[in-house]
Amino acid sequence: MPHLSVIVYGPNAQGRLNELLGSLESHPLAGTEVIVAAVGDWARETAEGHAPETVVVPLPEGTGDAAARAAGAAHASGRWLHFVHAKDGLPAGAPRLIAERIAELEDTGATGTDGAAFDVLLLDHVTTTWRTSAAPSRDGRFLAAVGRDALTLNQGANLLRIAPLLGNRVLRADFWRAHEQLLDTDDEPRAAHAALLHADRVACLNQVAYDNRVLRPESLPPLAPEDRLALIDRYESLLPLARDRRAVHTVLYDLMVRDLVRTFAREDMPDPVAREFFRRASLAAVRWRPEGHQRPPGLEGVRHSLLEEGAYSKYRAFQAANRTRRAARKAVRTRKRQVSAKVRDHQYRRALSRPVDPNLAVFAAYWERGVSCNPAAVAAKLAELAPHIHRVWVVNKENAALLPPGTDHVVPGTRRYWETLATARYLVNNVNFPNAMVKRPDAIHLQTHHGTPLKRMGLDQMEHPAAAKGLDFAALLARIDKWDYSVSANSHSTRMWERAYPARYTSLDYGYPRNDVYYTATAADVRAARERLGIAPGRTAVLYAPTHRDYEAGFTPRLDLAALADRLGENTVLLVRAHYFYGGAASPLTGLRRSGRIIDVSTYDPVEELCLAADALVTDYSSIMFDYANLDRPIVVYADDWETYRTTRGVYFDLMAEHPGQVARTQEELTEVFLSGAWRDESAAKARAAFRRRFCEYDDGRAAERVVRRVFLGEPEEALPPVLPIEERTPAPTPEEATA
Numbered sequence: 012m013p014h015l016s017v018i019v020y021g022p023n024a025q026g027r028l029n030e031l032l033g034s035l036e037s038h039p040l041a042g043t044e045v046i047v048a049a050v051g052d053w054a055r056e057t058a059e060g061h062a063p064e065t066v067v068v069p070l071p072e073g074t075g076d077a078a079a080r081a082a083g084a085a086h087a088s089g090r091w092l093h094f095v096h097a098k099d100g101l102p103a104g105a106p107r108l109i110a111e112r113i114a115e116l117e118d119t120g121a122t123g124t125d126g127a128a129f130d131v132l133l134l135d136h137v138t139t140t141w142r143t144s145a146a147p148s149r150d151g152r153f154l155a156a157v158g159r160d161a162l163t164l165n166q167g168a169n170l171l172r173i174a175p176l177l178g179n180r181v182l183r184a185d186f187w188r189a190h191e192q193l194l195d196t197d198d199e200p201r202a203a204h205a206a207l208l209h210a211d212r213v214a215c216l217n218q219v220a221y222d223n224r225v226l227r228p229e230s231l232p233p234l235a236p237e238d239r240l241a242l243i244d245r246y247e248s249l250l251p252l253a254r255d256r257r258a259v260h261t262v263l264y265d266l267m268v269r270d271l272v273r274t275f276a277r278e279d280m281p282d283p284v285a286r287e288f289f290r291r292a293s294l295a296a297v298r299w300r301p302e303g304h305q306r307p308p309g310l311e312g313v314r315h316s317l318l319e320e321g322a323y324s325k326y327r328a329f330q331a332a333n334r335t336r337r338a339a340r341k342a343v344r345t346r347k348r349q350v351s352a353k354v355r356d357h358q359y360r361r362a363l364s365r366p367v368d369p370n371l372a373v374f375a376a377y378w379e380r381g382v383s384c385n386p387a388a389v390a391a392k393l394a395e396l397a398p399h400i401h402r403v404w405v406v407n408k409e410n411a412a413l414l415p416p417g418t419d420h421v422v423p424g425t426r427r428y429w430e431t432l433a434t435a436r437y438l439v440n441n442v443n444f445p446n447a448m449v450k451r452p453d454a455i456h457l458q459t460h461h462g463t464p465l466k467r468m469g470l471d472q473m474e475h476p477a478a479a480k481g482l483d484f485a486a487l488l489a490r491i492d493k494w495d496y497s498v499s500a501n502s503h504s505t506r507m508w509e510r511a512y513p514a515r516y517t518s519l520d521y522g523y524p525r526n527d528v529y530y531t532a533t534a535a536d537v538r539a540a541r542e543r544l545g546i547a548p549g550r551t552a553v554l555y556a557p558t559h560r561d562y563e564a565g566f567t568p569r570l571d572l573a574a575l576a577d578r579l580g581e582n583t584v585l586l587v588r589a590h591y592f593y594g595g596a597a598s599p600l601t602g603l604r605r606s607g608r609i610i611d612v613s614t615y616d617p618v619e620e621l622c623l624a625a626d627a628l629v630t631d632y633s634s635i636m637f638d639y640a641n642l643d644r645p646i647v648v649y650a651d652d653w654e655t656y657r658t659t660r661g662v663y664f665d666l667m668a669e670h671p672g673q674v675a676r677t678q679e680e681l682t683e684v685f686l687s688g689a690w691r692d693e694s695a696a697k698a699r700a701a702f703r704r705r706f707c708e709y710d711d712g713r714a715a716e717r718v719v720r721r722v723f724l725g726e727p728e729e730a731l732p733p734v735l736p737i738e739e740r741t742p743a744p745t746p747e748e749a750t751a
Contacts, residue, residue, distance in 0.1 A: 014042035016089030020079035023054040024098040048083035100222035104654025112216040129161035130186040130210035136221035154217035161214040168258040175200035208252040236284040293321035362433035372437035375405040385459035388524030392715035450493035462634025467661035469511030501708035522714030529641040530712030532743035540624040554625035556588040558633035646672040671702035711735040
């Protein structure tokens with residue numbers, strides 16, 4: 012029996028079906044069947060082009076979504092059903108992610124005290140419109156907050172706030188059959204909410220496994236008056252299901268009032284329809300209001316009050332007054348910005364008329380966050396080799412208080428900031444300075460970058476809109492045209508920078524200055540780093556440092572840290588460089604934090620010190636792996652969503668084939684890598700050696716010196732310290748060596 016049935020249903024809207032089925036074919040998964048409930052000839056012909064792997068259920072033109080879903084489910088033999096509309100998409104490997112999460116839950120006995128299995132698995136998703144591609148949802152924080160276990164909707168009422176799509180929930184087949192009549196509706200949001208309200212228990216997969224494609228409204232038939240009123244009917248049918256569950260009732264009621272108010276405000280309804288909508292919405296808001304319910308504060312509360320009052324004329328007057336108020340405020344803000352911009356431009360132009368100061372250097376890193384990364388290493392070496400050059404850091408107001416004592420700095424937007432940018436001879440950054448910065452002919456712009464590229468960068472992001480997120484490529488090109496030098500750690504980076512950032516700069520194949528410490532640090536430095544972190548002698552410290560996902564609304568945990576720490580034992584300390592949704596006295600991590608077995612190092616700087624303290628690194632696709640490889644210590648790649656990441660973000664090489672040690676695709680695999688000793692076995696060392704040869708090519712401990720001598724002191728290339736062959740380099744001592 013197949014484990015999972017993917018049921019594709021509906022007409023071939025705007026020709027999307029072939030793309031969807033092609034994606035499923037290119038990433039087949041054993042134990043998964045694909046059934047297409049094809050509505051109309053075009054959908055049938057398209058689906059038949061993918062047979063026999065795909066089971067085709069032909070349906071007549073005009074068959075509704077509910078009937079199509081039912082027809083597809085009738086042919087399904089899987090224990091779990093994933094309904095996917097023919098207009099939508101599935102990220103590469105989505106069925107595998109779903110199947111593995113279900114297996115994990117079933118293997119760990121994801122049932123409640125009453126023994127009930129979970130009925131619904133909720134997924135994260137992205138949204139593609141006619142204007143944007145794969146925009147992340149806001150559901151990640153709700154999915155992450157639930158944790159790894161199944162729970163009742165009473166325990167996780169906020170899960171009702173997840174986008175009401177059938178595609179972002181997978182249903183147990185027996186559950187579907189038991190409630191099919193209750194879920195039989197062409198109103199997808201109603202069916203999606205009803206599935207949660209009827210489920211005994213739900214679980215979550217906080218990874219993207221669905222692409223909701225929103226069709227342009229102008230390409231669809233116009234809405235009839237009764238279509239708008241159907242929104243009220245939807246909630247009137249759902250709220251009785253939550254009547255005896257206070258938390259669920261409250262969340263569902265809040266969703267109803269929010270949707271009613273937004274629909275009334277945003278939909279251009281004829282006045283008779285608007286009045287009837289408002290009247291019925293008002294009755295529903297009063298009828299279903301939970302006892303003791305508090306309205307939200309501010310203007311939203313006023314809107315709710317007027318709706319419950321049924322005050323149509325007052326509400327319209329309130330809307331008009333708000334529009335007038337917003338327009339007036341916008342005009343005032345626009346005028347202030349215009350005046351400020353004129354003053355700034357005048358000051359900047361005056362500063363640009365002054366001579367360039369040959370002994371002034373401006374440094375910035377990570378969008379003005381502070382002294383860090385390659386710019387910090389260059390500045391430190393500059394102080395040693397050319398102390399006559401004055402160093403000024405650009406730091407935002409929030410981080411200025413965290414600067415090392417005596418650091419000269421300017422705050423972005425201030426008069427001194429623009430004057431400093433205008434007159435500095437040297438401009439150093441690991442990202443980019445603002446578009447408004449003028450690059451003077453006798454100024455030197457040094458771009459240090461802040462990592463070796465696995466993911467696509469610069470112009471290469473044009474093919475991956477989820478990563479680009481509206482990036483202005485013309486402005487990007489204008490910024491890179493200001494570069495004079497680009498620092499590189501390896502020839503891979505050099506080639507990728509020249510491709511992603513095509514301009515006339517000179518590539519400095521000198522290594523990353525921030526990585527010098529991995530060859531200059533002593534045993535005492537390693538011991539001191541571990542002492543500052545509170546790592547007891549003899550314990551194995553594992554640094555876990557995942558990267559950001561462009562397709563997620565925010566950071567969501569990918570590992571159950573409590574379970575991992577429990578399996579690895581008391582002798583292992585996890586250094587976690589990420590913000591987890593674990594908190595409160597009931598958190599399973601609380602005791603582990605107190606015992607020092609889990610240490611939150613999310614805000615710890617510098618990151619190089621964390622690397623020196625760690626016996627091993629666990630990461631996914633973060634560039635920290637390329638830097639850590641300099642230490643020649645074990646690296647484990649935890650790639651639970653590689654296919655999704657590779658598709659949405661784009662990558663320059665296959666990390667699964669060219670990895671720096673061991674690779675784990677599930678938490679169980681990751682745990683086994685450490686328990687079996689594979690994390691530091693011969694095969695891991697062999698893979699790490701090949702990785703180091705390729706990506707630590709120029710890092711030998713003297714990168715900052717080469718940069719300073721070439722860029723600031725003007726020494727010729729042949730006079731610079733040559734790069735040591737990798738076999739002649741000696742990395743900093745391991746923690747074990749440092750305590751020997």
